[in-house]
Amino acid sequence: MSTLKDIAERAGVSISTVSYVLNGKKSVSGEVNRRILDAAEALRYVPNKSAVSLKTNISRTIGVLMPHFSSIFFVEMLQAIEDVAYEHGYSVIFSLSHEDNQREQRCLRNLLGEQIDGLLLVANDPANDPIPGPLSVPVVKLYRSMGERDCCCSSVSYDAGRMAGAYLAQKNSFPCAMIAYAPTLTTITDRVEGFFDACRERGLEVRKDLLLWRDGSSFQEGYLGALELLERRANGERIRAVYACNDVMALGVIRALHERGVRIPQDIAVMGHDNIQLAGMGFPALTTVDIRGEESARIGARMLIDLMAGRSVNERQVILRPKLVIRESA
Numbered sequence: 339m340s341t342l343k344d345i346a347e348r349a350g351v352s353i354s355t356v357s358y359v360l361n362g363k364k365s366v367s368g369e370v371n372r373r374i375l376d377a378a379e380a381l382r383y384v385p386n387k388s389a390v391s392l393k394t395n396i397s398r399t400i401g402v403l404m405p406h407f408s409s410i411f412f413v414e415m416l417q418a419i420e421d422v423a424y425e426h427g428y429s430v431i432f433s434l435s436h437e438d439n440q441r442e443q444r445c446l447r448n449l450l451g452e453q454i455d456g457l458l459l460v461a462n463d464p465a466n467d468p469i470p471g472p473l474s475v476p477v478v479k480l481y482r483s484m485g486e487r488d489c490c491c492s493s494v495s496y497d498a499g500r501m502a503g504a505y506l507a508q509k510n511s512f513p514c515a516m517i518a519y520a521p522t523l524t525t526i527t528d529r530v531e532g533f534f535d536a537c538r539e540r541g542l543e544v545r546k547d548l549l550l551w552r553d554g555s556s557f558q559e560g561y562l563g564a565l566e567l568l569e570r571r572a573n574g575e576r577i578r579a580v581y582a583c584n585d586v587m588a589l590g591v592i593r594a595l596h597e598r599g600v601r602i603p604q605d606i607a608v609m610g611h612d613n614i615q616l617a618g619m620g621f622p623a624l625t626t627v628d629i630r631g632e633e634s635a636r637i638g639a640r641m642l643i644d645l646m647a648g649r650s651v652n653e654r655q656v657i658l659r660p661k662l663v664i665r666e667s668a
Contacts, residue, residue: 340381348377360427361398375427400642401454401475402432403445405461408556409586411612412460415480415635419458422639428455437520450475456646458638461525476645478638481525481631489645491638491656493629495525498660499532502581502609502627505662507540511579511607515548517563517591518583519555526583529611533581548577555583560590568598577606579668585610585617585626592620592667607668613661622666630658 342360346353351370359366359374366374377383400423404412420430433449435442449457454475461481479490506514516533520526534544550566552559560582571577582588588610592602600606602622610617613628637656644651 340378340383344381345374345377345383348381349373397453397455398428399452399454400428400430400639401449401452401457402430403435403442403449403457403459404432405435405437407434408554409584409612410614410616411584411586411631414614415460415631418632418635419639422636422643426643428643437523456642458642460635476642478642478645480634480638489641489651489654491634491641491658493634493658493660495528495629496532496535498611498627498629499529499534500536501532501660501662502611503533503536504540505625505664506579506581506607506609506668507537507542509579509607509668511603511668512537512542513545513548513576514579514581515545515550515567515577516581516583517550517552517560517567517587519552519559519587521551529583552587555587557586557590557593560587561594562590563587564591564594568594568600579603579607579609581609581611583611585612585614585624588624588626588667589616589620592622592624603666603668609668613663617663618665625665625668626663628661628663630660634658 342353342356346356349356349370351374355366355370356374359371360378400419402416402419404416407413416430416432423430431449431452431454433445435445450473456476456478457473459477459479459482477489479488479492481492482490506512516530518526518530530549537544548567550563552563563582564580567575567577567580580588580591582591588608591608595602595606595608602608608624610624610626611629612631613626617624617626634656641651641656
């Protein structure tokens, strides 16, 4: 079994420098940091994490609390977090709240019981903060409510909804139906309100009867929502576009329209939200609003690593502006 001395000899540094890097006690240059991590990997160094944690009170572990994996959006965020953590010698453990506030509290307690060094809180209900008071570890929030002193990174759901509404109005894709979920989540209701406001400002009729609330955010829910809209269309309802509140649901809409012989976008345009990687891979490729989830995850993870290392964070609250991604579906 390799030792710190073996790693030091291979990397050409002192044993104390190796210890500093592997235990996260001291920052060194990027090149030295990489040499040490490469040497540790080449020698298959396996630290005794329990012993190290007892001795240093540092576990080199980041906890991540997320809502679910029903949307690939959160899977992509977790991958981005893990990539940044790996670059800095940290491992990641995660827990899923399934958008249940009581379950989220239990997940939080379980993660803290794993002796994590820091915590990333991702989404769920931004209006519901599971942290009752100060924690013993640094916390960074992604797509959650922002207290005055919180460290967080997010985009503005209202602005993203406005962007979608303005674009579909510009393309004369009205009347437009909307398929949404979780009417108690402010990220979703803000998105819906932003969309409606963009319509009102352009003199377009807001058809709340064309807003379908589904039980979940899955492909199947988007598919079933589209079938309901197509039934109304067959009975004389005029529908020129569908805006789904995430890309996975939008892909379900596209599948339903294809099966019924509806041309996209000639007969009905389809627009999504999130800009997951799959959005550009289908046919037609999905027009969507990019809320920059992976970028937010990387920024948040780096922010947390700085906090865990005792470094100051210059910008504690980062707001990323959403981007319109125009493809073939609208």
